[in-house]
Amino acid sequence: TVNLSPDKRAVLEQAYHVLKEGGEMYFSDIYTDTIQSKDVRSNMVLWGEGFAGSLHWKQLHQLAAQIGFSKPYLVSTKPVKMDRPEFKELLGDAKYCAATYRLFKLPARKYAGTCVLYDGSLPGHEDSLVLDHKTTLETDKMTCVSGDKVAALAASRFKDTLTFKELKEVDCVGVPEQEDPFEVLRVKKEKGENVEAGCKKQGC
Numbered sequence: 001t002v003n004l005s006p007d008k009r010a011v012l013e014q015a016y017h018v019l020k021e022g023g024e025m026y027f028s029d030i031y032t033d034t035i036q037s038k039d040v041r042s043n044m045v046l047w048g049e050g051f052a053g054s055l056h057w058k059q060l061h062q063l064a065a066q067i068g069f070s071k072p073y074l075v076s077t078k079p080v081k082m083d084r085p086e087f088k089e090l091l092g093d094a095k096y097c098a099a100t101y102r103l104f105k106l107p108a109r110k111y112a113g114t115c116v117l118y119d120g121s122l123p124g125h126e127d128s129l130v131l132d133h134k135t136t137l138e139t140d141k142m143t144c145v146s147g148d149k150v151a152a153l154a155a156s157r158f159k160d161t162l163t164f165k166e167l168k169e170v171d172c173v174g175v176p177e178q179e180d181p182f183e184v185l186r187v188k189k190e191k192g193e194n195v196e197a198g199c200k201k202q203g204c
Contacts, residue, residue, distance in 0.1 A: 003029050003053040009063055012103075016067050019105040022155030025069070026102045030080060031057040033182050034094035043090065051087065054096060061178045070104040070152050071176040073132035077184055078196055099181045102132070104152035110173050111150040115142040115165040122161055129158065133184065137162075147173040 005011050015025045032054040046052035055063075064072050080096040082088060120126045120139030129137040131153070137143050145153070147170065153162060189195050 002027065003050055003055065004047070006053070008055060008059075009067070012063055012067050012069070015103075016069060016105055021105055021107050022152075022157065022159070024102050024104045024152075024156065026075075026100070028098060028100040030054045030096055031060065031099050031181060032094050032096050033057065033180075034092075036094075040090060046087070046090065049087070051082075051091060051096065057097075057099070057181055058178065060101070064103055068105070070106050070148060071178070072101040072103055073149075073152075074179050074181055074184065075100040075102060075130070075132050077133075077181040079185055095182055097181050097185060104156065106148075106151050107155045109151065109154075110170050111147050111154065112166075112168045112170050112173075113145060113147045114150055114168065115144045116150070116153065117142050117163040117165075118158075119161050119163070122158070129161070146176070148176045 002008055002011050012025075019025065030050045032051075033056065035056055036052060036054065040046055040052050043052050060072050064070070077097050077099040080098055082091070082096065116137060118129050118137035118139055118141075120128075122129060127139055131137065131145075131149065135143070135145060135149065142165065150164065150167070151173075153159065154164065154167060185195055
């Protein structure tokens with residue numbers, strides 16, 4: 001996982017370097033809602049458990065933008081439960097989640113938002129293609145997507161399965177929204193959806 005590396009920028013930059021235009025980095029990692037203290041970041045036990053190296057979720061967005069990736073598209077998230085009292089004492093009120101993201105290496109071209117039709121031809125995805133937790137392309141049904149997603153999809157490995165209503169190039173697009181994975185979890189819980197916690201304790 002990326003959070004076990006002390007140099008996240010180097011990991012993401014190398015991934016960006018080896019990807020072709022339209023390629024993506026699809027990965028899961030642990031994120032926090034807190035900027036880690038020096039004491040936490042220097043604790044080798046917490047590094048091994050995946051806590052000390054966790055990025056604040058906003059830092060992932062910042063790194064992605066600086067390197068040239070698309071915004072991080074949140075595919076799924078679940079809370080990480082911590083039951084070890086010695087960890088709680090060190091980490092305080094910090095929250096952690098396990099989140100799956102996809103980052104696309106975007107082309108230079110920018111597009112306006114439009115609607116897209118998925119043909120269902122990908123094996124294992126005959127009924128729909130999930131882009132992120134907000135966007136599912138249902139087979140043979142037009143789905144409207146934002147300009148940043150149009151750019152990602154139009155250059156991606158999925159492009160031959162998609163038909164765009166219009167591909168209109170534009171000079172600039174708005175800054176994509178940064179999604180807080182902890183807020184996503186809160187909303188899901190309020191709606192009564194099952195939010196199963198991952199576990200970080202001995203015996204799990």
